[in-house]
Amino acid sequence: MPPPLAPLPALLFNVPPQEAGSFTSNDVAIIGGGFSALATLANIVQRRDKPMSICVVARGGLRDFGPAYSTPRHEHLLNVRAGGMSLWLDNPAHFAEWCKAEGIDGASPAAFMPRVVYHKYLQEILDSTLALAKEKFITVTVLDDVAVAVNSGYAVSLQSGRIVQAKHIVLALGNSLRAQQQADIAGLVTDPWHYDYTQLPANGAVAVIGSGLTAVDAMISLLTAGWQGKIICLSGHALLPRPHLDMVDATRMPKLMAQDFVDKPLSKLLHNLRAVAKPLGAEWPYAIDALRPLTQIIWRNLAPHDRTRLAGRHFALWNIHRHRAAPEIYRQLDAAMKRGQLQLVKAHATGYAPENGGIKISLQRGNHMHVDRAFVCTGIGYGAGENPLLRAMMQASLLPQDGMTADETFRVGGTESRGIYALGAPLFGQLFETTAVPELRMQADKIARVLAAHI
Ligand SMILES: Cc1cc2nc3c(=O)[nH]c(=O)nc-3n(C[C@H](O)[C@H](O)[C@H](O)COP(=O)(O)OP(=O)(O)OC[C@H]3O[C@@H](n4cnc5c(N)ncnc54)[C@H](O)[C@@H]3O)c2cc1C
Numbered sequence: 001m002p003p004p005l006a007p008l009p010a011l012l013f014n015v016p017p018q019e020a021g022s023f024t025s026n027d028v029a030i031i032g033g034g035f036s037a038l039a040t041l042a043n044i045v046q047r048r049d050k051p052m053s054i055c056v057v058a059r060g061g062l063r064d065f066g067p068a069y070s071t072p073r074h075e076h077l078l079n080v081r082a083g084g085m086s087l088w089l090d091n092p093a094h095f096a097e098w099c100k101a102e103g104i105d106g107a108s109p110a111a112f113m114p115r116v117v118y119h120k121y122l123q124e125i126l127d128s129t130l131a132l133a134k135e136k137f138i139t140v141t142v143l144d145d146v147a148v149a150v151n152s153g154y155a156v157s158l159q160s161g162r163i164v165q166a167k168h169i170v171l172a173l174g175n176s177l178r179a180q181q182q183a184d185i186a187g188l189v190t191d192p193w194h195y196d197y198t199q200l201p202a203n204g205a206v207a208v209i210g211s212g213l214t215a216v217d218a219m220i221s222l223l224t225a226g227w228q229g230k231i232i233c234l235s236g237h238a239l240l241p242r243p244h245l246d247m248v249d250a251t252r253m254p255k256l257m258a259q260d261f262v263d264k265p266l267s268k269l270l271h272n273l274r275a276v277a278k279p280l281g282a283e284w285p286y287a288i289d290a291l292r293p294l295t296q297i298i299w300r301n302l303a304p305h306d307r308t309r310l311a312g313r314h315f316a317l318w319n320i321h322r323h324r325a326a327p328e329i330y331r332q333l334d335a336a337m338k339r340g341q342l343q344l345v346k347a348h349a350t351g352y353a354p355e356n357g358g359i360k361i362s363l364q365r366g367n368h369m370h371v372d373r374a375f376v377c378t379g380i381g382y383g384a385g386e387n388p389l390l391r392a393m394m395q396a397s398l399l400p401q402d403g404m405t406a407d408e409t410f411r412v413g414g415t416e417s418r419g420i421y422a423l424g425a426p427l428f429g430q431l432f433e434t435t436a437v438p439e440l441r442m443q444a445d446k447i448a449r450v451l452a453a454h455i
Pocket residue numbers: 031032033034035036037057058059065066067068069077078079080145146147148172173174175213214217389423424425435436437438440
């Protein structure tokens with residue numbers, strides 16, 4: 001059937017939060033503005049061969065592509081090699097080839113590229129997606145707004161008072177950044193990516209709360225900005241992400257036997273993993289990487305008490321080995337530790353207050369410390385209940401209260417949720433491995449195949 005001649009589709013973009021009470025009706029509403037939302041939109045538009053209407057509701061519009069890729073700072077590198085960062089499941093070399101075609105310095109599939117470069121890559125995909133949508137008579141509306149509730153007829157209520165009606169909903173909500181929930185205190189930095197590091201005093205001491213990849217970003221920016229004072233990194237375990245290997249040689253990857261890891265008690269599984277990693281010496285990361293194809297099935301088959309232990313007591317240890325930093329980043333931190341500038345301290349910050357132009361940090365057992373600035377890098381909340389929209393949808397019985405699960409097309413289970421799809425962090429409880437681009441692009445691809453074909 002030829003496409004209709006008129007009217008031309010509306011391409012409303014980054015519409016600001018206004019027009020309370022206004023109403024739009026759509027085939028699909030995608031809620032979220034990060035990689036997951038863009039990957040879902042791009043895949044639907046690629047696959048769809050008939051007109052349809054898609055509304056994206058994203059806090060801040062579809063501009064930043066989420067906290068990971070909105071940093072303007074060149075020193076913040078991807079923690080996955082370029083060869084693993086393509087948006088397209090069926091074209092895994094796409095990002096590495098794009099970098100090469102753009103003539104970007106140091107581009108190669110093995111390189112850890114600056115995240116600002118990745119942002120530009122995503123922006124180009126968005127631009128070409130919108131152009132393709134126009135050719136295919138697909139209406140794409142992007143609303144700069146926040147979805148606060150969904151009713152059983154899939155009417156999405158937005159913070160501005162507008163309503164977006166949709167036949168299908170895709171939840172691409174990402175993580176809840178815990179730091180953003182902190183009080184607004186001068187000298188307390190909750191967004192290390194957009195902080196103006198020229199505002200630091202000449203020297204003294206700063207604290208970085210947390211020691212994951214967000215904390216690494218803050219510490220690298222402090223060092224890049226020429227900060228000469230002390231950096232005190234406080235966390236419950238005082239462990240930094242381990243470095244990736246400088247070079248990768250796939251032939252060095254050990255072949256793991258699934259029966260040594262799947263359906264095993266956690267203690268046995270970790271014992272077997274250590275047994276594989278130990279003989280590799282400095283090349284132990286190959287053992288962790290070899291486990292990756294098995295991780296979701298291991299998680300699915302773990303006993304409930306072992307799941308609790310892995311996502312609780314052992315989670316920090318798992319994360320520093322699994323979500324590693326680029327080797328050049330790790331080398332800078334290691335050098336700062338060796339010269340005594342960076343100190344890792346096992347402690348929990350329990351509160352912050354302004355004090356003499358700096359910050360007083362309360363610690364457990366009535367202890368406290370004074371620093372010139374404190375960077376809160378406490379990372380992300382994985383629990384579905386930490387996201388207000390998911391909480392509202394659970395209360396409305398649209399989503400199960402006892403944990404969100406999805407089928408192989410990423411359609412969410414639950415009596416009222418047959419047209420609701422989800423990808424990324426909200427599925428952590430089911431999938432465990434669901435936060436990085438290699439998993440997200442697969443999930444977006446599967447959702448798009450269904451939505452492009454069946455509406
Ligand atoms: C510092 C950092 C570095 C990382 N580096 C890498 C890397 O190098 N490689 C890699 O593969 N992964 C990396 N990750 C993991 C990263 O989380 C994923 O790659 C990806 O960015 C997640 O995308 P997302 O869209 O699922 O979630 P997010 O990026 O969290 O985006 C979700 C978006 O939806 C918006 N939103 C949420 N709720 C609503 C609502 N109710 N209404 C409207 N909008 C809403 C949010 O404001 C946000 O903009 C990194 C993560 C962090 C934090």
